Amino acid sequence: MNEIKLIVDSSSNLNSDLSSNLDVVPLVINLGNESYIDDDQLDYKHFLESIYANNEKSGTACPNLQAWLDALTGSKKAIILTVTSGLSGTYSSACQAAKIYEEENPGSEVLVIDSKSAGPELKLLIDKLLELVQHENLSLVREDIKAYQEKTHLLFSLESLHNLAVNGRINSAVAKIAGMLHIRMIGEASQEGTLEPLDKARGSKKTIVSLFNNMKKQNYAGGKVYIDHVANLKDAKNLKEVILAEFPTAIVEIGICHGLCSFYAEKGGLMVGFEG
Numbered sequence: 001m002n003e004i005k006l007i008v009d010s011s012s013n014l015n016s017d018l019s020s021n022l023d024v025v026p027l028v029i030n031l032g033n034e035s036y037i038d039d040d041q042l043d044y045k046h047f048l049e050s051i052y053a054n055n056e057k058s059g060t061a062c063p064n065l066q067a068w069l070d071a072l073t074g075s076k077k078a079i080i081l082t083v084t085s086g087l088s089g090t091y092s093s094a095c096q097a098a099k100i101y102e103e104e105n106p107g108s109e110v111l112v113i114d115s116k117s118a119g120p121e122l123k124l125l126i127d128k129l130l131e132l133v134q135h136e137n138l139s140l141v142r143e144d145i146k147a148y149q150e151k152t153h154l155l156f157s158l159e160s161l162h163n164l165a166v167n168g169r170i171n172s173a174v175a176k177i178a179g180m181l182h183i184r185m186i187g188e189a190s191q192e193g194t195l196e197p198l199d200k201a202r203g204s205k206k207t208i209v210s211l212f213n214n215m216k217k218q219n220y221a222g223g224k225v226y227i228d229h230v231a232n233l234k235d236a237k238n239l240k241e242v243i244l245a246e247f248p249t250a251i252v253e254i255g256i257c258h259g260l261c262s263f264y265a266e267k268g269g270l271m272v273g274f275e276g
């Protein structure tokens with residue numbers, strides 16, 4: 001069991017794992033008058049149907065201070081990894097909570113890391129953090145995870161930008177692409193942790209080719225890949241096949257987007273975190 005507690009928010013599409021001392025803190029999704037907490041209890045099937053059916057005002061909220069403090073309770077050393085500060089207040093609320101926790105618990109130390117990303121890139125960072133905390137102190141972890149972050153990337157393909165646009169997470173130039181039927185936008189998490197469009201494609205096949213080409217542009221050469229999807233296992237599997245055809249020894253794992261990423265990546269969305 002790690003002595004250092006790892007805490008990540010639910011934008012990571014991960015589940016809490018007691019044996020790794022990993023805790024996932026949920027964001028909240030509001031659809032009309034309903035609030036959905038993005039944790040293990042979320043009835044995902046019902047939630048997805050509710051997103052598709054929703055015509056009312058919807059939005060999301062970052063974890064509150066108490067949620068972080070609850071996750072920190074009992075730990076002497078902890079690391080919190082958050083969704084990009086470029087699109088969410090989550091990082092800032094985690095920093096506030098860390099400060100309060102350190103003040104209330106003299107001798108404790110909390111490192112807060114801004115992933116500048118979302119979804120499966122956080123899975124890569126958590127894998128690396130799980131390795132690093134075995135034999136390093138927090139200041140070394142800070143340096144080493146920073147170096148690893150330089151190598152990891154997030155690409156995605158989105159069939160709709162509606163929820164990103166109405167919630168002000170993309171600028172108006174990007175939002176204009178939102179109206180285009182049957183066109184998928186291929187984009188990346190920028191250095192600043194914002195959504196950067198790279199390409200447009202019609203249909204699955206061209207989308208997958210574009211994703212794979214963009215992976216290679218970012219130096220992908222057979223490293224680890226996590227593909228998270230929103231009700232689109234077919235394209236996730238096809239992308240995996242395309243990757244393995246060229247890099248047969250690559251580790252490529254497919255997972256599903258949890259609530260927060262499903263809300264923003266929307267039906268058909270693919271998120272690809274990889275080592276470049």
Ligand code: X90
Pocket residue numbers: 011027059060061062083084087088089090116117118119156169188189190193194195196260261264265
């Ligand atoms: O309410 C909040 O504070 C949460 C806001 C989170 C917004 C970002 C979630 C992104 C989910 C969409 C495609 C990937 C874009 C990533 C760019 C860095 C997935």
